[in-house]
Amino acid sequence: MNEADQHTTETLDERPTRGNRLYPRVTSFRSRRGSLTDPQQQCWDRRWPELGKEVGDDPLDVEAWFGRSAPLVLEIGSGTGTAALAMAGAEPEVNLIAVEVYKPGIAQTLQGIERSYDSDAPIENLRILRGDAVEVLEKMLTTESLTGVRVFFPDPWPKARHHKRRLLQAPTFALIADRLKPGGVLHVATDHADYAEAIAEVGDAEPRLARFSGTAPIGLERPVTKFEDKAHQVGSAINEFVWGKIGA
Ligand SMILES: C[S@@+](CC[C@H](N)C(=O)[O-])C[C@H]1O[C@@H](n2cnc3c(N)ncnc32)[C@H](O)[C@@H]1O
Numbered sequence: 347m348n349e350a351d352q353h354t355t356e357t358l359d360e361r362p363t364r365g366n367r368l369y370p371r372v373t374s375f376r377s378r379r380g381s382l383t384d385p386q387q388q389c390w391d392r393r394w395p396e397l398g399k400e401v402g403d404d405p406l407d408v409e410a411w412f413g414r415s416a417p418l419v420l421e422i423g424s425g426t427g428t429a430a431l432a433m434a435g436a437e438p439e440v441n442l443i444a445v446e447v448y449k450p451g452i453a454q455t456l457q458g459i460e461r462s463y464d465s466d467a468p469i470e471n472l473r474i475l476r477g478d479a480v481e482v483l484e485k486m487l488t489t490e491s492l493t494g495v496r497v498f499f500p501d502p503w504p505k506a507r508h509h510k511r512r513l514l515q516a517p518t519f520a521l522i523a524d525r526l527k528p529g530g531v532l533h534v535a536t537d538h539a540d541y542a543e544a545i546a547e548v549g550d551a552e553p554r555l556a557r558f559s560g561t562a563p564i565g566l567e568r569p570v571t572k573f574e575d576k577a578h579q580v581g582s583a584i585n586e587f588v589w590g591k592i593g594a
Pocket residue numbers: 374375376422423424425426428445446447448451477478479480497498499500501513571572573574
C-alpha cells in the first residue's frame with residue numbers, strides 16, 4: 347500500500363452506514379481508489395478464489411475454509427500484510443484471518459503468501475476477508491469464536507470532527523469482547539498519542555476485558571511495518587496495549 351497516500355486521496359463519506367447493524371455508525375476507513383498492477387492482478391486471479399472472500403452477511407465456516415480446527419486470530423486493517431505474513435509464519439498452529447478494505451494492500455498480502463510457497467516455510471494458515479471488519483465481527487463470526495484480535499496502527503482520524511470515525515470506540519470494544527473466548531487477547535498498537543489515550547480509556551472501561559499479563563495464547567511479537575517505521579522516523583512514540591477477556 348502506498349501509505350503516503352493514505353491521508354490525501356480519500357473521499358470522505360459522512361453518511362451513517364445503514365442496514366442490519368448493531369449500531370449506526372460511519373465507517374473507519376476511507377473510500378480509496380486503488381488499481382492493481384498486472385502482477386498483482388495475476389496473483390489475485392490465481393489465489394483469491396482459495397485464500398480470499400468478500401465480507402458478507404452469512405456466518406463464516408472457518409474450519410471448512412482452513413481445512414482444520416485451530417485457534418482463530420483476526421487482524422483488523424492488515425494493510426499490505428507485513429504483520430499478518432510474519433505472524434502467520436511464526437504461528438503455523440494458529441488460523442489467521444486478515445481483514446482489509448484496500449484492494450492493492452490485499453493483493454500485496456496475496457503476493458507475500460505466494461512468495462512463501464517457494465520457501466521452506468510456506469504460509470498455509472492465512473486467509474483474507476475484503477471489507478469492513480466491523481461487519482465481519484457482527485455477522486460472520488460468533489460469540490467466543492476468537493482466540494485473538496489484532497489492531498495495528500488503526501487510522502487515527504486526528505481531527506475532532508472525525509473522531510466518530512475511529513474504529514476503536516466503545517461499541518467495537520464490546521463487539522470484540524463478545525467474540526473473544528475467555529482468556530483470548532486483544533492486541534492494539536498505535537503511534538498517535540491522542541488516540542492512544544482514548545483507546546486506553548475505552549478499553550479499560552469494557553467490563554469483559556482486563557489488562558493482560560502472563561503468557562498470551564497467541565504471539566505478541568510484531569514486525570515493524572513500513573507505516574510504523576515512518577512513525578519512528580518522525581519521533582512518534584508507539585503505544586501498545588494487550589487486554590485479555592476475563593473468565594478463563
Ligand atoms: C493506518 S493503516 C495501518 C495498516 C497496517 N496495520 C500497518 O500497520 O501497516 C490502517 C488500515 O486499516 C484499514 N481499515 C480501516 N478501517 C477498517 C475496517 N473497518 N475494516 C477493515 N480495514 C480497515 C485501512 O484500509 C488501512 O489499510
